[in-house]
Amino acid sequence: MKNIKSKLAISIVFLFSSLFFSCQENENPNSISQGEMIVEFDNYVGNQNMVIDEVGSTNYRYSTANGQEFNLTRFGYYISHVRLEGPNGEVFIDEMNASADANQIKGYYRVVQGESDTYNIHLKNIPEGQYNKIIFNLGVKEDGIQEGAVGGILDRAAGAWFWNWNSGFINYIIEGHSPASLRDENRLQIHIGGWKNIPSADENPQRFFDNNVEVSLPFDATVRVSETMRPSPHIIMDLLKVIGDTDLAIQNNIHSPAAAVPFVQKLAEAFVVDHTHQ
Amino acid sequence: MKYNLTSRDRLIWPALLFVVIVWVGCVSESDEPKLSLYRFEKPSHFPEPTYTFQNNDVNEKGFKLGKMLFFDPSLSRDGSVSCSSCHVQSHAFADTWLHPFSFGVEDREGVRNSPPLFNLAFQNEFFWDGGVTHLDFAPILAIESEIEMDESFENLVHKLNNHAQYPRLFKEAFGVEEVTGPYVLHAFSQFMLLMVSADSRYDQFVKGDQNALNQEEIEGLLLFRKHCESCHREPLFTDLSYRNNGVQKVITDLGRETITEVSQDRAKFKVPSLRNIEVTSPYMHNARFEGLLQVLNHYTEGIQEQVNIDPLVFEDGKPTIKLSDPEKEKIIAFLKSLTDDNFLNNPIFFNSNE
Numbered sequence: 001m002k003n004i005k006s007k008l009a010i011s012i013v014f015l016f017s018s019l020f021f022s023c024q025e026n027e028n029p030n031s032i033s034q035g036e037m038i039v040e041f042d043n044y045v046g047n048q049n050m051v052i053d054e055v056g057s058t059n060y061r062y063s064t065a066n067g068q069e070f071n072l073t074r075f076g077y078y079i080s081h082v083r084l085e086g087p088n089g090e091v092f093i094d095e096m097n098a099s100a101d102a103n104q105i106k107g108y109y110r111v112v113q114g115e116s117d118t119y120n121i122h123l124k125n126i127p128e129g130q131y132n133k134i135i136f137n138l139g140v141k142e143d144g145i146q147e148g149a150v151g152g153i154l155d156r157a158a159g160a161w162f163w164n165w166n167s168g169f170i171n172y173i174i175e176g177h178s179p180a181s182l183r184d185e186n187r188l189q190i191h192i193g194g195w196k197n198i199p200s201a202d203e204n205p206q207r208f209f210d211n212n213v214e215v216s217l218p219f220d221a222t223v224r225v226s227e228t229m230r231p232s233p234h235i236i237m238d239l240l241k242v243i244g245d246t247d248l249a250i251q252n253n254i255h256s257p258a259a260a261v262p263f264v265q266k267l268a269e270a271f272v273v274d275h276t277h278q
Numbered sequence: 279m280k281y282n283l284t285s286r287d288r289l290i291w292p293a294l295l296f297v298v299i300v301w302v303g304c305v306s307e308s309d310e311p312k313l314s315l316y317r318f319e320k321p322s323h324f325p326e327p328t329y330t331f332q333n334n335d336v337n338e339k340g341f342k343l344g345k346m347l348f349f350d351p352s353l354s355r356d357g358s359v360s361c362s363s364c365h366v367q368s369h370a371f372a373d374t375w376l377h378p379f380s381f382g383v384e385d386r387e388g389v390r391n392s393p394p395l396f397n398l399a400f401q402n403e404f405f406w407d408g409g410v411t412h413l414d415f416a417p418i419l420a421i422e423s424e425i426e427m428d429e430s431f432e433n434l435v436h437k438l439n440n441h442a443q444y445p446r447l448f449k450e451a452f453g454v455e456e457v458t459g460p461y462v463l464h465a466f467s468q469f470m471l472l473m474v475s476a477d478s479r480y481d482q483f484v485k486g487d488q489n490a491l492n493q494e495e496i497e498g499l500l501l502f503r504k505h506c507e508s509c510h511r512e513p514l515f516t517d518l519s520y521r522n523n524g525v526q527k528v529i530t531d532l533g534r535e536t537i538t539e540v541s542q543d544r545a546k547f548k549v550p551s552l553r554n555i556e557v558t559s560p561y562m563h564n565a566r567f568e569g570l571l572q573v574l575n576h577y578t579e580g581i582q583e584q585v586n587i588d589p590l591v592f593e594d595g596k597p598t599i600k601l602s603d604p605e606k607e608k609i610i611a612f613l614k615s616l617t618d619d620n621f622l623n624n625p626i627f628f629n630s631n632e
Binding site for chain 1: 329330333334409410411412413414415418419422431432434435452454458459460461462463464467536537538539540542543
């Protein structure tokens, strides 16, 4: 009997303590100061600012290295798994969460040319310290797909770039028109996606391709994050680094992981940190 | 080391209580009764499910909402077809023999036979070519396909938001103020996840009821295990692989190659489950056979040399499976014992829309 009573007493203590603690927001347990960073993305085509034209436009603003003209009617990319590193071993890993609830999605970002509110990625809860490098994944990895239906910028019904026939997101999307393309409406569509590798076990070739790309960019200077200092690295992305050498007469209709591989190899080089605002 | 039961025992109850309280307090706020009717339960002789239940557990309201969507033709572009147009419960949610290929808006004819829907919680890839890698994403393909419902998923969600009933039902099922894509897909999945077929006479037999199958069926089962089991593996009756069993005389449908982009997968299709095979005629992705005897005759005599032909069914210039006519009859008798009448007639799947 005594044993039961003591069990009960312990249980009640646990009950109240767990009720008390389990639902509390548990912020800054060690009260380490935290700060923020705003990473700005600025898309270019060579040395020209990137401009999005109406679908059907024949105003060809840009041209490839071999003189094929083109314009853009849609352009953008997903960014995830952002990480910051500092000269003294500082590391910040942006929290990731894929959820049906758009408000619970964490760590996924999408830059959509023409929608200026998407150009700045707002990183929060960064431990105070010095940072001189940003690393991010260009695209959406398996952890954003195999959890099932997700919301917000990953919701196909809300305009997410998602393949319905070969499940996965388009990591990097290029759409426009080029007179070099002999498709209807001189259409140009380069959809870069793919999130898994099935390496060949025998003489067979590889099945699928993981076309996520890790982009690692040193800052031009070390910056300091603190409660009062919110630095802002300015990243420039140049589309010509990706398709500048492409023959748009041939490569104008890319819609699968294997077909995207030649472009993927150039993606990491398209990004550079131009300068950093402390 | 001596195992001290009493001291450990003393800690177990508070510890368990703690876990339960944290779990109840922060994870689930469900206040509805847990009716077993609308809960997913793994059949005891089945493998663990692969579906992500942690993100979308089945409950009555979500299930019923998914059912309403499944039977609603207004989801298609012109309001003419619903999911249930090609997925009929009495045919294990495959199409009837009237439609060897799926059909869509404006009577557009599809290119493949509508697969049956059951035991989806145990599969990782969907459709004949396996291009869809999560059950949640399966409806998007059927909705957006030009030869099926021909409606953008974006516009479908827009229609639901402007519907007289759906916004309230989504709020009740998921607590959301606005209908968004993932909750539509979660509702669909909840409806489909409960399509578990594991109660055929074969299932009764393997669970210990020796009288569930007659002598002919038992002999058929043994023949099946000898000749068919390597691909149609129990208890799902598929090994979930992709194979070319030679049903295309001329290869016009590339099948799995469309997804993997390697010619080694040309003309391969997912090995279908054989559960409820009695009611899912016609057979194969191209609906080539109407009867089970035709299927068996294909395996014993019909298969021709072809690229990527599966060595389990064709080797050294001839079919590998050899069956006499009485053996075929026994296998067919056994296959019919895979019909799950409780599933085919389960009233929880009945259309309750107006």
